[in-house]
Amino acid sequence: MKAGSLRNVGIMAALLIAPVAFALSAGGYEQRIMTLAGIYAIAVLGYQLIFGRLGALSLAQGSFFGIGAYTTGLLGIHLDWAFPASFLASLIIPAAIACIIAIPVLRLESHYFALATLGISQIALLVGVNWTEGTGGANGLYGVPPLRILGTALDSSEAMLVVVWCVLASAVLAFSCLVKGRAAHRLTLLREAPEAAVTAGIDIGARRLSLFVASAAFGGAAGALQAHSIGVVSPAVLEFQVMVSILAMTVIGGRGHPAGAILGAVLLVHLPEWFRFLEAHYLVAYGAALLVAVIIMPEGLAGLFRRWLVTQERWAPEPPRTSKPEVPTTLAVLHLVGLCKRYGGVVALDNVSITVVPGEILGLIGPNGSGKSTLINVASGLQTLDAGEIRLGNLDLTGMPAHGRARVGLSRTFQTPVQALGLSPLESVLAACPAGLDERRAERHAAACLSAAGLTAPAVPTTSLSPAEARRLDLARALASGPAVLLLDEPAAGLTPAERDDLACCLKHLTDSGLGLLLVDHTMDFLLPLADRVICLATGSVVAEGPPSMVARDPAAIAAYFGEPPP
């Protein structure tokens, strides 16, 4: 086990044990507050999955909390179900509901997603308040039986406290399993550079769904414990106030690390209690404290202790001994046949057909607006085709989502390199490695990709990479999935002549193993010497095709650039 993760475990253990020990030595009041803090910490932990890691502002977490509470209440009162059956149901039912609403809702973007989840939570509240026969209406449910473990009822504050924090500990374990190692890097990549993530083979849809469902289960667990701890379930658990509390705890605690969930919950549950002596003004003080907290702690409480908590994987300690990638590349021919794409009235691609064979560098030139970027977007799957076919070897990629294409061997780089600033270069490439590789092989593979892309600078954080190095990182990431064909979108833009030469050399080497390159660029003295074949696009159609020297002198190509044939 790495030293860093041992330390992490130690810190988390301390964070889980210290509050319990403190509360047990204090009285019933402190135990009550700490129990509440533990309950909210579970909900916040779940929220960190969907909001902290994935960056999606879901406003339904409070409702999952409430649904879990009602599930436990109803099962306990009407059907006499006890722990663990009712508890499990309180995990499964919110998760199931999350599954159902996820399908239409997850594909929405940021604020629409927020509004949709808000709408659903308001409907849940309406049901809770008005369905008097089912949920007891505004009166709620009374007489939720206390937690029973092995026949003993646990209704003393000490027992409840210990049970809740044990559940929290299991929740932390579950959380770590869900976002372990490379999975965490993949999520960060997905959050900060979604397009890069998708084209590296990460399935956004599946990730969002699984995390959304998981977050609902965490929320439901917290709600179930809340129901047991006060014995009453009222529509107050479904109100927006709960969501606001969870959100505030996530932000104040720090949304990146499970320690943040615990710290945030403990602080924000205690805060209004500290101010109680102010009587009528205590919520004013609470608001002020909240404001101060969010201003002085940009990364939350966990961010204050960042140095001790986070161990970013450093750059590969020594240069790799082998530059053979661990992921074997299959050789395949890329066929783009008859591609058509329109934007409203504008024709971007008009019946374009291109073939890239293994080991060849195919250059693609054309004036602005000729459809080069569209071609790459459409080939990689980031935009849809109106008509045409895409085949890689024997596989038909037309209609396959972008992440699928990356997995079968089609990668791309971006015109403006997309970075995940929260990841080191090594972590970025690790995130793009196929999921099936184990840790050792993945690290070797990532190191090999980095060196193949020519990124051998000493360890630097991603934020201080030079533009040239950023492009190399982009390239390394594209290589990580073991592509057969690589689409490069203007890799030489903004580079100095020396850097361009370096890059040309590097790209040439890449083709040695049979990798095919489709290279789009404007810089003629970079592209023409490098390419084996060149195609010229103008207003969406192919106007010239052949060896570089020939295309450079082709009248149609020249006319496309200058507007008139050569004199």
Added chain:
Amino acid sequence: MGASIPQLLVNGVALGAAYALIALGFVLVINAVGVVMAGGFVAVTITEYLTPWANDNLPDLAFIGPRASAVGLGLVILPLTMVVMAVLGLLFSALAYAPLRHRPPVSVFISTIAVGLILQHGANAVFGPEPRVGPPLVVDGNFALGPITLSIQQLSVIFAAGCLITGTGLLLSRSQLGRQLRAVAQDPEMAEAIGISAGHCIAITFALAVALAGSAGMLLSNQFFVAPSDGGLFMLKAYIAVTVGGWGRLDGAAFAALLIGVFEVMMAAFVSYVMAEALLYAGVLLVLLVRPSGLLRETIQRRT
């Protein structure tokens, strides 16, 4: 049916007009700084407390005479409250936005909630929890127009809201200040580069937004009374209006808010209040399913 559809429509439009003012303030802030001013609803509540206070005390201060006979006092109070609210808006932006302008939007969401809490509970502590009634804009009273009974207050509300919305629109599209505000909203760095102070413009935007929300509060306080816990619901409706109308569009937000007001009243009349609320949310979800970018197209790119 005990009330005619035109009657219900008038009620719905009056309610929707007030919602539109709040939504407008919302959109202005969203456009300017890309954040949801969650705590801004509090402006509605504060005004609703200020106006009765002003109503009780202003006549003495201004020697106009006994409160009950001061026709048009509301017309004086409205701009006054808007000025006070504008100052509050400057304060709001200084506290909740300025220290966090380089942070992700969710931090500002929390800070606006925090400031909203301070103001709301401050109001509760200062004014007390009793519901209050504000003065009519012009004068109390109804008159009949065919089958419809119109209250003068309702008409004044619709008229005043209309003026304020149009005025805001004109300010933004025709005046130099408006152009500067829009420039900062679209590209703050570029605006700074050509000499517009982004900080000032953002503060003014907040002031304008809170003043609009405050005006809605004042207009609502006569017909619908006010209690400290009112603000949250208006914020919810405004948020729905802004999102469904097309994120960032002023006309979309105002239009959607009107729709919401009419929808609420009509549904409550034909089905029930509970169903009206449920159908509103269900309707929103349906709109989002069918047109994931809102009813009208978005005009601004999201800030990441």
Added chain:
Amino acid sequence: MIRRVALLTVLTVHLAAVTATTVNAKDAYIPILVPITGFIALEGTAQRNGAIQALENAPEGVTVTYEVSDTSTSPEVAVTALHRALERGKPVAAAASIFGTQMLAMAPLAQRAGVPLITVSGTAKLTELGNPYIFRFFPGDGVVKVAHARYAVEVLGAKRPALLYQTTSYGQSGQAQLAKILKDLGAPLVFEEALAPSAKDMLPALAKLRAAKPDVILLHLHSGPTALAIRQAREAGINLPVVAGSAMHQPSTAKLLSQAQLSGVCAESAASPISESDAKLVAFTREFRTRFHTEPDAFALAQYDGINMVLAALKDGANNAEQVRNWLASHTFEGLAMTYKSDGKGNMAHDALIVCYDGASLVPTIVKRYHNVDGAL
């Protein structure tokens, strides 16, 4: 680095401070756990004021300390407040929230700790729990709703009553009682509609109400919505007599309406201190006004009476919570609003009255008293 150390120190100090202080053990400790924020703040503040007035006028030889702790709007906060109170001293009794669901959550904890809860909550279920530590000093729905219904049917002669009620625990339990009682009286409801506390435009409900052709309007809403409903009904030309719930007797509700709008409006309540001419009640009202700058209502008066009964127990020699509880359960107490005596389940109040506004003043007159409605006295 300094920032972090400072923050850690502040956090630890506070965590310690939370549990450090306790109340002086010699005095009798009575915490006041009521909602002073949130949508129930109006009634909660009345409770607080009534309790404080009683405690500040404690009889000779009885020394009490008290503290006010907000219970906000959720059961969770109420239970935490009770825990805190239990820690800060050994309460002999506690003034407890008017909010039904909060009471339900606090009840088991109070029972375990052996502390009697003095409440003015009307939620019926409270006294059906078999919990001997709940003492309700406001007549429950089983009393006030009977008065409400009987006045409408027997005095106003209603045969086709219509009801608007709130979608809160208060509203829903009141509706259940009213529907049953009216049916038993032979005048079942011809129309009912539930309104959320946040509903602003009542026209849709009033339109449907008018179509049902009722002869009296019954309201079971909170303060603001009651006033809204009456005002909008009058503006819509609906001039039927209105018998409203307790909210309408509250002076703060009456202030929202004009005198013309109040004509023909009556309300049920346990008491109406501002309408009484009895010397003691006048003195109470005057002191309340001076101390709190607001008019007292029945909730304040009921809480005042409840705490006074506890103080009477203390004066009579009760030393701890258990003895106070036994005293409350076995004695009769002459309060300002009425005579209080437990029916064995914790219901202390058994009288109700109806007040009506005559359209000339904001102070209602008491038009009918219902004495010992449930026969428990």
